[in-house]
Amino acid sequence: MKYFIAYVSVAVITFALGYKAYGLYFSDLSPVQPIPFSHKIHAGTNKIPCMYCHIYAEKSRHAGVPNVKRCMGCHSIIKTDSPLIQKLASYWEKKEPIPWVKVYNLPDHVYFPHKRHVKAGVPCQRCHGDVANMDRITREVVPFGLPYGMVSPLKMGWCIECHNNEAQKYIGTPVKNGTDCWTCHK
Amino acid sequence: MAGFLERITERWKVYREPGFFKKLDHKWTMVIDLDKCNGCGACVLACYAENNLPVVGKDECAMSRAFSWLRIERYIDGEYPDVKVKFIPVMCQHCSKAPCETGCPVYATYHNQDGLNVQVYNRCVGTFTCATYCPYDVRRFNWRSYKFEQPLDHQLNPDVTVREMGVMEKCTFCIQRIRAAKDKAKDEGRTVQDGEVLPACVQSCPTGAMIFGDLLDPNSKAAKLAKSPRRYRLLEELNADPSVIYLKRVMKEGPSKHG
Numbered sequence: 001m002k003y004f005i006a007y008v009s010v011a012v013i014t015f016a017l018g019y020k021a022y023g024l025y026f027s028d029l030s031p032v033q034p035i036p037f038s039h040k041i042h043a044g045t046n047k048i049p050c051m052y053c054h055i056y057a058e059k060s061r062h063a064g065v066p067n068v069k070r071c072m073g074c075h076s077i078i079k080t081d082s083p084l085i086q087k088l089a090s091y092w093e094k095k096e097p098i099p100w101v102k103v104y105n106l107p108d109h110v111y112f113p114h115k116r117h118v119k120a121g122v123p124c125q126r127c128h129g130d131v132a133n134m135d136r137i138t139r140e141v142v143p144f145g146l147p148y149g150m151v152s153p154l155k156m157g158w159c160i161e162c163h164n165n166e167a168q169k170y171i172g173t174p175v176k177n178g179t180d181c182w183t184c185h186k
Numbered sequence: 187m188a189g190f191l192e193r194i195t196e197r198w199k200v201y202r203e204p205g206f207f208k209k210l211d212h213k214w215t216m217v218i219d220l221d222k223c224n225g226c227g228a229c230v231l232a233c234y235a236e237n238n239l240p241v242v243g244k245d246e247c248a249m250s251r252a253f254s255w256l257r258i259e260r261y262i263d264g265e266y267p268d269v270k271v272k273f274i275p276v277m278c279q280h281c282s283k284a285p286c287e288t289g290c291p292v293y294a295t296y297h298n299q300d301g302l303n304v305q306v307y308n309r310c311v312g313t314f315t316c317a318t319y320c321p322y323d324v325r326r327f328n329w330r331s332y333k334f335e336q337p338l339d340h341q342l343n344p345d346v347t348v349r350e351m352g353v354m355e356k357c358t359f360c361i362q363r364i365r366a367a368k369d370k371a372k373d374e375g376r377t378v379q380d381g382e383v384l385p386a387c388v389q390s391c392p393t394g395a396m397i398f399g400d401l402l403d404p405n406s407k408a409a410k411l412a413k414s415p416r417r418y419r420l421l422e423e424l425n426a427d428p429s430v431i432y433l434k435r436v437m438k439e440g441p442s443k444h445g
């Protein structure tokens with residue numbers, strides 16, 4: 001019996017560690033983008049506001065990826081000799097969109113309007129982390145050189161927790177009908 | 187473990203009591219004037235297009251697996267020269283005391299604060315209990331994962347999930363449109379106004395036989411029509427308190443002129 005408990009506990013601990021490790025190291029939390037666009041330079045050093053490029057965040061369900069025209073608006077003048085900007089310009093000349101890889105991907109059965117959250121005053125950093133200090137957008141938190149956890153787990157409990165408690169910080173009350181299934185599911 | 191389950195059951199018991207939501211935000215109601223209905227079937231088609239319903243084909247239909255959330259019942263009285271035909275569009279009645287809600291073991295169907303009987307697809311495990319409890323036969327079951335072939339997947343509505351095998355589903359009163367209307371109203375800082383929410387069937391009805399509105403708003407068109415003396419509801423003796431109100435078709439006695 002003693003050995004049985006030992007075996008089971010070892011198995012459980014191994015499974016838990018493996019599950020955690022799988023989530024952190026083997027799922028694509030920071031995918032490689034076609035152009036190594038740096039949010040650190042744009043949002044951090046040059047302090048471009050989020051809504052300058054992600055223009056649909058306060059109007060629509062989707063925050064929106066900026067079109068190539070918006071990139072070229074600045075980069076037809078700025079730093080045109082860099083090879084990466086020339087790669088961007090080649091997309092512009094070919095009239096093709098840049099195949100950016102989506103990082104924060106919600107399942108199809110979730111209805112998440114960016115508009116409602118932006119208008120309620122939730123800062124973008126609440127869910128997307130400190131983007132202004134990220135070279136490549138990542139969902140990992142790396143405090144001491146070791147990936148420790150996720151910026152936002154995008155699990156249902158995490159959503160509900162904010163709808164019930166943290167929402168009071170932004171709108172004064174818990175979200176109205178915030179825990180009704182059909183508020184967020186579709 | 188047993189204590190945990192008990193706690194959950196205790197907590198959920200309150201939701202099962204009829205009239206759990208003492209104060210509803212809205213009470214969405216559909217009024218169907220059968221005098222105006224000519225049985226064209228535009229509502230059925232609109233429902234298919236809006237809610238990503240698969241067309242299952244002849245073989246499946248033969249096994250009564252047709253997928254229409256909204257069907258048109260036909261009643262034909264009499265022989266050829268004197269025929270009287272009546273049409274009744276039947277969709278989920280969104281009963282206030284819904285029999286289906288009492289049966290679900292996983293609480294996948296419940297009543298929400300809008301007076302709607304809603305079905306949560308993610309939670310459904312497909313026990314079929316709700317469909318057997320439903321007196322109106324309006325619940326549809328996904329017997330398999332129906333595929334939308336190449337060009338057809340472009341016409342899918344992005345606001346509605348494509349359901350998979352083993353999930354029960356039914357008319358939602360186009361809840362995605364209700365949600366969109368509420369969203370717009372919230373932006374403009376007002377409440378949802380009468381005639382702002384149009385489910386797909388109501389929008390497509392060529393004769394205007396279907397009227398959708400909020401019963402709690404006394405000035406809405408639906409609330410006024412609901413007081414009509416022609417008013418009746420399907421299988422009212424079951425006391426399920428449906429939200430869909432029919433206005434009786436008034437027909438002349440004796441032989442009909444139209445043949």
